Amino acid sequence: MNLPLRRRLLILGLALATALSLVAATSSEQSAIDAVRALEEGNRLARENRLDEAVDAYERGWDPGQPHPTLAYNLATTLHQLDRLPEAVLWYHRVGAREDAWRDENLFLARRSLGSQQIDNHSVWSWISTNGAWFQTLAVLAAWAALIVVLLGERWGTGRIVPLSLIALAVLAWGSVGVAGMLEPRAAVLLEDCRGDLGDLPAGTEAWVRPSGDDQFRVLATPVIVCSEDTIALVD
Amino acid sequence: MRGGSDRRLSDRRLIAMLGMLALACVGLVVAPASAQEPSVSVRLSPEQVGLGEAVSLEIVLEGADPNVHFDASFEVDNLRVRRGPMTSTSLQITNGVASTTRALRWRLVPLEVGTARVTEVVVQIGDQERRLEGGQIEVLTEPPPRRRRQADPFSPFDSDPFNRRRRQPEPQREPKIFLRAEVVPANPYVGQQATYTLYLYTQANIQGVNPESIPDFNGFWVRELPQPDESEPDMVEWQGESFGRVVLLQRALFPRRAGEVTIEPVRASLVAQVGSRGFSLLARSVSVDRESNAVTLDVRPLGDAPPGFSGAVGDLDLEATLDPAALSVGDAATLTLTLSGRGNLQGLTAPTLPELPGIEVFPPQQQSDESIRGKTIHGTRVWRYVLVPSRTGDWTLPTIEVPYFDPRQGSFEAASVEGLTLAARGATRATQAEGVEVTLRPIRSAALPVAEPLRLQPYLRWLFALPWLAMVGLLVVRRRSGAGHGPAKRALLAALGEAADQERPRQAAAAIEDGWRAFLEDRYGLPRGTASPQWAEELESRGVARGVAEDLATLADDLHYLRYAPKLSSTTDLRDELIERSRRLLDRCR
Numbered sequence: 001m002n003l004p005l006r007r008r009l010l011i012l013g014l015a016l017a018t019a020l021s022l023v024a025a026t027s028s029e030q031s032a033i034d035a036v037r038a039l040e041e042g043n044r045l046a047r048e049n050r051l052d053e054a055v056d057a058y059e060r061g062w063d064p065g066q067p068h069p070t071l072a073y074n075l076a077t078t079l080h081q082l083d084r085l086p087e088a089v090l091w092y093h094r095v096g097a098r099e100d101a102w103r104d105e106n107l108f109l110a111r112r113s114l115g116s117q118q119i120d121n122h123s124v125w126s127w128i129s130t131n132g133a134w135f136q137t138l139a140v141l142a143a144w145a146a147l148i149v150v151l152l153g154e155r156w157g158t159g160r161i162v163p164l165s166l167i168a169l170a171v172l173a174w175g176s177v178g179v180a181g182m183l184e185p186r187a188a189v190l191l192e193d194c195r196g197d198l199g200d201l202p203a204g205t206e207a208w209v210r211p212s213g214d215d216q217f218r219v220l221a222t223p224v225i226v227c228s229e230d231t232i233a234l235v236d
Numbered sequence: 237m238r239g240g241s242d243r244r245l246s247d248r249r250l251i252a253m254l255g256m257l258a259l260a261c262v263g264l265v266v267a268p269a270s271a272q273e274p275s276v277s278v279r280l281s282p283e284q285v286g287l288g289e290a291v292s293l294e295i296v297l298e299g300a301d302p303n304v305h306f307d308a309s310f311e312v313d314n315l316r317v318r319r320g321p322m323t324s325t326s327l328q329i330t331n332g333v334a335s336t337t338r339a340l341r342w343r344l345v346p347l348e349v350g351t352a353r354v355t356e357v358v359v360q361i362g363d364q365e366r367r368l369e370g371g372q373i374e375v376l377t378e379p380p381p382r383r384r385r386q387a388d389p390f391s392p393f394d395s396d397p398f399n400r401r402r403r404q405p406e407p408q409r410e411p412k413i414f415l416r417a418e419v420v421p422a423n424p425y426v427g428q429q430a431t432y433t434l435y436l437y438t439q440a441n442i443q444g445v446n447p448e449s450i451p452d453f454n455g456f457w458v459r460e461l462p463q464p465d466e467s468e469p470d471m472v473e474w475q476g477e478s479f480g481r482v483v484l485l486q487r488a489l490f491p492r493r494a495g496e497v498t499i500e501p502v503r504a505s506l507v508a509q510v511g512s513r514g515f516s517l518l519a520r521s522v523s524v525d526r527e528s529n530a531v532t533l534d535v536r537p538l539g540d541a542p543p544g545f546s547g548a549v550g551d552l553d554l555e556a557t558l559d560p561a562a563l564s565v566g567d568a569a570t571l572t573l574t575l576s577g578r579g580n581l582q583g584l585t586a587p588t589l590p591e592l593p594g595i596e597v598f599p600p601q602q603q604s605d606e607s608i609r610g611k612t613i614h615g616t617r618v619w620r621y622v623l624v625p626s627r628t629g630d631w632t633l634p635t636i637e638v639p640y641f642d643p644r645q646g647s648f649e650a651a652s653v654e655g656l657t658l659a660a661r662g663a664t665r666a667t668q669a670e671g672v673e674v675t676l677r678p679i680r681s682a683a684l685p686v687a688e689p690l691r692l693q694p695y696l697r698w699l700f701a702l703p704w705l706a707m708v709g710l711l712v713v714r715r716r717s718g719a720g721h722g723p724a725k726r727a728l729l730a731a732l733g734e735a736a737d738q739e740r741p742r743q744a745a746a747a748i749e750d751g752w753r754a755f756l757e758d759r760y761g762l763p764r765g766t767a768s769p770q771w772a773e774e775l776e777s778r779g780v781a782r783g784v785a786e787d788l789a790t791l792a793d794d795l796h797y798l799r800y801a802p803k804l805s806s807t808t809d810l811r812d813e814l815i816e817r818s819r820r821l822l823d824r825c826r
Contacts, residue, residue: 013703069683071683108668112626112666113661137696143703202594
């Protein structure tokens with residue numbers, strides 16, 4: 001093959017991306033298989049009204065890196081039936097952000113039963129973090145566009161502004177997610193009552209928290225309440 | 237106009253009726269009640285009256301059960317009820333058989349000359365209702381002469397043929413009869429029950445009692461107490477003499493304020509049977525008026541009341557129930573507080589429940605009841621609170637207290653309950669704000685069939701890192717291969733370096749221009765001999781950005797100027813400036 005250097009590099013990059021995707025997909029597939037097995041096992045136990053065992057089965061199949069919405073939903077609902085409502089709220093959140101009428105109704109019932117509160121957080125970092133996937137996708141697209149422009153820009157006569165802009169966009173988008181990950185509050189659910197010096201929060205409260213050192217989290221409420229790590233579970 | 241019994245007079249009638257029933261026993265042998273059907277008659281008299289004279293309407297019931305309800309109503313024409321009804325009850329014993337006669341009497345006055353009528357007489361006897369004809373009278377302008385009783389010339393007893401001296405009647409001995417009112421205790425606390433009793437003390441048979449005035453009991457909350465269920469009167473000693481004593485009236489009084497309060501006397505007309513004791517056929521009836529004593533109470537104040545005290549006085553207990561004790565969130569439990577005991581519980585306010593976080597407490601429904609045990613009023617006050625837990629949890633209700641004043645202790649006490657628990661579990665159904673009923677959805681039997689969204693998260697890092705790796709690799713490769721600086725570019729840079737060393741402007745300008753011509757030919761295929769004014773057009777046609785092409789043409793003009801300008805004394809600055817511009821332009825040439 002007597003291909004130009006640029007083209008060879010482009011082909012090499014695409015090949016690498018494909019290989020990595022295949023590796024990741026294989027890993028994902030294995031995780032999905034485990035989740036499906038756990039789902040089936042948990043469902044069987046739940047049908048036999050062995051709810052505690054069903055919870056254990058569901059939890060064994062949970063992979064935080066590969067969330068399985070149905071597994072999370074069934075786990076949440078089983079906890080709900082066991083009246084372990086704060087945990088149920090946590091798992092209803094872990095079902096994911098997509099629309100799910102059953103999840104929403106059960107979450108409504110759990111919230112109503114708990115009488116707990118949902119503490120909103122309106123920081124820009126939370127917004128970025130919430131939409132982190134989109135930011136990262138944008139960063140990836142910008143990086144690849146920059147690469148293409150660098151490879152083919154001389155031919156297209158795009159100059160340096162375009163690739164530099166794309167590179168800056170990619171870095172900014174990716175970096176903002178990273179910074180938000182460090183600065184943004186984390187969505188969490190209180191599994192137990194949190195009694196702080198400045199106030200109490202009941203179990204089941206859905207809040208935004210930041211690590212506060214010494215195995216504690218600061219709940220971004222008004223006033224800020226510090227709760228021990230044992231009482232809080234992060235959604236993600 | 238409609239006549240009938242007046243509520244205002246019910247007390248009098250009650251006294252009269254009950255009093256007579258009791259008094260009839262004094263010194264009499266009560267015969268079995270007649271089994272005959274009771275008879276009712278209506279009498280309107282006299283038959284002729286003058287304007288301004290009174291007419292008497294009398295409805296008489298004979299042979300009825302003395303306890304049966306007896307009432308009447310009627311219509312009048314050309315008459316007006318001035319007074320009534322007045323009641324009377326009498327007991328007659330004829331041949332050893334006792335019979336009761338009860339009468340309702342009204343005083344009527346005619347309105348104008350002519351015929352006056354009483355019509356549509358309806359008599360209520362127990363559950364029965366009888367309709368009777370009334371009567372009519374003639375109303376005259378002047379009162380008619382009253383006829384004296386004519387002597388019967390054939391009767392040996394109607395005249396006094398012997399003109400004998402009539403025997404003067406023996407002076408009538410006034411029978412010992414009196415009324416006495418008592419209140420126990422005489423110095424109650426505010427709100428404490430004091431029992432008012434009106435006794436009739438008598439040594440004679442009493443045939444009728446017609447009370448004329450009853451106390452208003454101002455300053456008291458009053459409850460009527462039933463007459464003692466006694467067939468025999470008390471035989472009591474009073475100032476060394478024996479009397480039969482019966483209760484005519486009993487009231488439970490609850491003073492409203494502290495201080496002295498006087499209860500007015502009771503006045504009554506009584507018909508007593510005097511004469512041959514034990515021989516009723518020979519006895520005579522006399523009418524006597526009596527008045528009881530006034531009673532003054534010294535009502536004591538309660539003192540400083542504790543918080544939450546709303547006037548309960550007596551001996552009270554508080555009970556509480558919670559139903560259900562375990563429920564789902566959003567469902568309602570009923571907390572029932574029952575305060576009961578001796579005393580008047582009317583008007584008490586509901587106890588304020590302690591705050592219960594997580595439980596919504598609705599205002600209570602109240603219910604009151606009272607009963608009479610002996611002479612004591614027992615009250616019951618029930619409050620029902622609805623409790624709705626708004627979250628799951630277990631609650632132990634704090635102690636609930638109702639302060640009250642105990643007259644026996646003379647101090648404030650508290651009726652209390654504690655230890656009630658409520659457990660709320662998760663709701664499995666509820667109604668959303670939009671009115672939609674929501675029930676707990678079950679687990680899903682299998683993963684949702686809907687397509688899962690493509691999850692890029694695990695791959696994003698790699699996808700993001702790859703272009704950078706590629707770009708770095710490209711840069712390295714270019715560096716190693718010299719692709720970053722081609723021969724033409726290196727030659728031009730070398731020419732620029734050479735020009736910088738030239739002192740003479742013409743040689744410097746020639747070196748720079750020659751270097752550019754070589755570069756442009758190598759990079760863009762521009763022939764070396766192309767005139768510099770045509771560079772812009774030619775380069776632009778070869779894909780060079782217009783700005784770069786125009787700057788190159790300008791650079792060429794300046795080089796030409798440097799090369800051929802005859803009057804330049806010092807060209808060093810211009811040369812350096814052209815070299816620098818050339819370097820910048822070279823960077824812009826891709």
